[in-house]
Amino acid sequence: MKELTSSQVRQMYLDFFKSKGHDVMKSAPLVPNDDPTLLWINSGVATMKKYFDGTVVPKNHRITSSQKSIRTNDIENVGHTARHHTLFEMLGNFSVGDYFKEEAISWAWELLTSKEWYALDPEKLYITVYPKDKDAKGIWEKVGVDPSHIYEVEDNFWDIGEGPSGPDSEIFYDRGQEMNNLPEDDPESYPGGENERYLEIWNIVFSEFNHKPDGTYEPLPHKNIDTGMGLERVVSVFQHAKTNFETDLFLPIMDETAKFSEGKHYGDDAELDVSFKVIADHARAVTFAIGDGALPSNEGRGYVIRRLIRRAVMHGQKLGIDGAFMYKLVPVVGEIMKSAYPEVLEQAEFIQKVIRMEEDRFNDTLKDGIVLLDNLISETKEKDEKQLPGKPVFKLYDTYGFPLELTKEYADEQGLEVDEDGFNEEMEAQKNRARAARSNAKSMGVQNGLLTDIKTESEYVGYSKLQADGVLKDIIFNNELVDTLAAGNEAQVIFDKTPFYAEMGGQVADEGFVKSLDGEVVAQVKDVQHAPNGQNMHTIHALKELSKDKTYRLEVNVEFHNKVKKNHTATHLLDQALRDVLGSHTHQAGSLVEPTYLRFDFTNLGSVTKEDLKKIENIVNEKIWANLEVNTVVTDKESAEKMGAIALFGDKYGDTVRVVKIGDYSLEFCGGNHVDNTNELGLFKIISESGVGAGVRRIEAVTSKEAFDYLEGRNNLLEQSAQNLKIAQIKEVPHKIDQLQNQIKELEQQKEALEAKFASQQAEDVFKNVEEVAGKSVIAAQVNVSGMQQLRQLADQWKAKELSDILVLATATDGKVNLIAAVNETSVKEGFKAGDLIKTIAPLVGGGGGGRPDLAQAGGKNPEGMQSAIKAAFEWVASQK
Known part of the structure; x- marks a missing residue:
């Protein structure tokens, strides 16, 4: 068997199928384009759905790819098993109504065993087939597989419910009994069993049936081949690695991580090895996810990134790593993957910036989480309970990033356990919420043979x-x-x-x-x-x-069409202006070009400042007024890229592409309609900028007549404002508004002074009414002041003049009640606490509150209860003796 690097394994696979007439499809971004059923691209076939369901007929019906993918349903297993990953690459060859079982099987065998390619020992390869699929079994025997190496397995049928389905055939590699975790005679020690000896490296799906709603199956109009070979798995075979992690895809990341730890190294300690694996896996995933346009957030795929970074940071702490370190691994990931994904190193600075910000934010959050965990442990002990409840433990996990294992360790140190059943219930509830939030659209539609068979030439x-x-x-x-x-x-x-x-x-x-x-x-x-x-x-x-x-x-419709093409040209100018002002990291994340406006979505870490929006708008208008010619060039994709043309986010392009060139300013792939000269746009105006998702911003803008109408409308508002303000010219409006604001400020100050004076007059009367209750002097009364601020002023006067031991005041404004309670120093030492007093009387006014032992306040919604609250204050004082 050959010794191959991961880059060689990947390239050899693609080269082999290219030699068999397949087009090599570049790996699609991890963020799905126009597919609401997926959070991430999670397999090679996920990018082929439009071909398999007949929505689009590919130019070449034979396709091969190495598709980066993310799956997070088993995130807790990462690091604990030999092959679980969040990010992985799926090598695949696909036939869309072209070849079928004969070619798929014979080519798989040729690639795996021939000396020119992988040169694996045929004696170490085992096959599983669906029992009823006699054709597949016969073809495997025909290509030279020992019949004793072919197993019939009932589970070998790929089915997702309604839609395409069919039998599949799996290929296993025998790594030898020395790699096994079971005795050789164990019932599970066979290809397809739960063991470490026989490693599944490839699955070939023969998609030939349509699973109908009534549960029956009918033949598809066009039969397809869908295969998947996990790159990480097969590389472990060529590099004689016990797990996927001991390969050139992960070892350099773990070696770099070791440099940040306190003398720890992968392989020294089985428990710490888990942390090394988790960090390496998550570093790859977040690097690629951020590079493909996803950013950390509290929902959707942004939440996945945040969770991965936080898990890695927690495992970094187990290795003794203090402070941010994940961002330093990005260049290492880029170097490993540069042969297939050079864009990682090109975007490394931006990706590092995002991860560093998230690490720093989490390290701050972590401190708060530890305080909450300490409080939870204290509360549990005070209740004389032995188990931390599941709900708050899940909150620590979900909000603060505490892995369940870490909370269990903290609890164990304090002689406590964790309610894992309650934790799991909360976890399942969250998963259900996430599933409900996702589109219920079918993951893959049924082929429409009628449309796919229409081959009419149309120009x-x-x-x-x-x-x-x-x-x-x-x-x-x-x-x-x-x-x-x-x-x-x-x-x-x-x-x-x-x-x-x-x-x-x-x-x-x-x-x-x-x-x-x-x-x-x-x-x-x-x-x-x-x-x-x-x-x-x-x-x-x-x-x-x-x-x-x-x-x-x-x-x-000429008018409709001309308006649309003006706005389309404007999106190209806007796209480039955004890069000029915000930086090269920003790229398009969607657009809509209508006749009356344009909408442009783009990636950015935060909102765009008013100053930057003005710069962007000015740049676009300058290019419009510069009378730049708009030209199109039809060429091949490689030549277009050499010209410097920008490919729009998530779009797929054929061999021949159309490039739109706006002067020397903008150069983009585009098949749409555009003006001949930028002066046709007349005017460009941004009307809004907002956030539409994690790390995605949206600008809406207008051009031409709609831009003029928008500005005219704003001008009319100014003229109406000038009339209302009774001034002659609209340019005086800002000055007049400043004058009015200053007048309002002066009036507010006068009002506050009068209210304070009135409150002081009231206080003279209120403070005279001192009652003795159980040896304590108490002032408790309802006053007519404007709110809590004046109540605090009265409390300050009371304290300064030492008018009684305890003070309670109540007031109501616009149906809202404010209460304040104060206790002097001597009474506090005797056990009288303002916080306890306010908590007792606040419910009587329909509210709640709290505060310090010497001063507390509350709010409520029931003014009718103020007298009851005051009465209850006297009763509370009496009850303390």
Whole structure:
């Protein structure tokens, strides 16, 4: 067997399938693009769903990839097992209605065993098949697998409920009995059993059935192949590693971590090895996740990143690491993965900044968490209980990042246990909330054979003209191809030529009409989308009968189209201006280009300041007024990248791409419509900036007439304000407002002085009414003041003049009650506490409160209860003796 690095294993896999006619698909970002069913890309096939369900027909039906993926459902197992990871790479080869079992099996065997490729010993390879899949078993024997190495396993059937399904075949590598954790004669010591000897390295799914809602299965119109080989697993085979962690994918990270610890090293202590593994695993995951546009937050994928960083920090403390260290591992991860993912090192500075900020924030939070844990332990002991309750323990885990194991250690030191059942109930409740918050859309739709089989040639001519004659080639009505469409019906239609833009890249579809050649309107075009094979498919409402193979005149709504293309060009200018002002780390996270406004989502750590927004807006307007020419170049993707063109976040591009160049300022991949010169935009105005998710901001803006109308509306408001303020010119409005604010401030001060004077006058009367209760002098009364501030002023006067031992005052303003209680120093020493007094009387006014032994306050919503509260104050004093 060859000694291969992880980079060699990955590249050899891709090269092999490229030699078999597969297109190599670049790994998609971990953040799913337009897939609400996924929090993360969690497998290679997750990026292929649009091909397998027939939404899109790929240019090449043979595809291979090494897809980075994240799964966090088993996060607690990471570090404790040999193969659990949060981030992993899935090598895969996929056939979308092309080859099937014969090729998939023979190629797998060739790659694994031939001397030119992996050169694994065939005697060490074992296969499992679905018992009813006699075809697969026969093919494995045909390619040379020893029949005694083939096992029939009932579980070998891939099924997610409704949708595509089929038998699968797994490939195991025999690592030898010396690697096993079980005796050789143990019932589980076989390929597919729960053991460490036989390692599953590859799974081939033969997707050939549609699982129907009634539980039955029917053959798919197009059979597919979906395979998955875990890179980390197979690398452990080539590097003779007992676990995935003892490979070149993890060891350099653990070696670097050791430098930060107090002389600790991986392999010295089994318990500490867990911490090394967790840190290495989580460092990879958060590095890639942040690089792909996700940022730490309290929800969704941002919460996953935050949780991973916090778990790693906690394990760092077990290794004796103080302070932030995770961010220092980013360049190490980048170096390991640079052959396949050079972007990690390119973004390293930004990724480090994000992780460092999160580490520092957590170290502050950790201090608060330790205080809460100490309080929880004290409260449990005071109640003479032996178990920390599950709910607050889960809060420590969820909010403060305390792993359950750490809380158990703290508790054990104090002779306590932890209610793990209660903790697990809270954990399950949180998972249910997360599942409920996710879209209930199907994870993979059922193939639509009708649409995928439509191969009509259709040309889009809308870049150069908005009117064209086209032959109606296909009419889809009620999911059937028909030759005619009656008036009043809605259908999808495809022409051999169309000027109508199909919605894509954030730009909305064109609107317009279908006419006869003599100019009569026969249909309204309501929407245009891409059919699976790429044609522009028009949704129309028929006003007259339409017939297949007849020529029609297609006319785009010119005003609508021109407004859209102005806003689309503006998004390109805005995209570049954001990079200029905020930094190169920011990139597009979505957009919408409508005729009346544009919406642009982008990644950024925080909100954009007003000053930066003004800079961004000024830059865009300067480029508009600079009369920059807008040109397009159609070229291959590699040439476009060499030109410096920016690929939009999450978009996929074919071999031929369209590049939009705005002067020497902006250069982006784009298939949308644009103006010829930036001066056509006229004016650009940002109308809002807000947050829409973790680390994602949104700018909404307008151009041209809509920008003028927006500014005109603001100007009208100023003119109306000037009239209301009775001034001649709107430029005087700010000065007049300043004058009025100063007047208001002066009046407020006068009002406060008068209220204070009135309160003092009241105090003279109130402070005279001193009552003796159980040997204590008490003043308790209702006063008419403006609120708590004046009550505190009265309490200060009482204290300064030493008018009694205990004071209780109550007032009500706008239906809200304020209470204050004060106790002199001598009485406090005797056990009279203002906090206890206020807690006793506050419920009588419908509220609650607390404070120090010498001073406490409360609020309430029941003014009618003030006299009862005052009476209760006297009773409380009496009860203390």
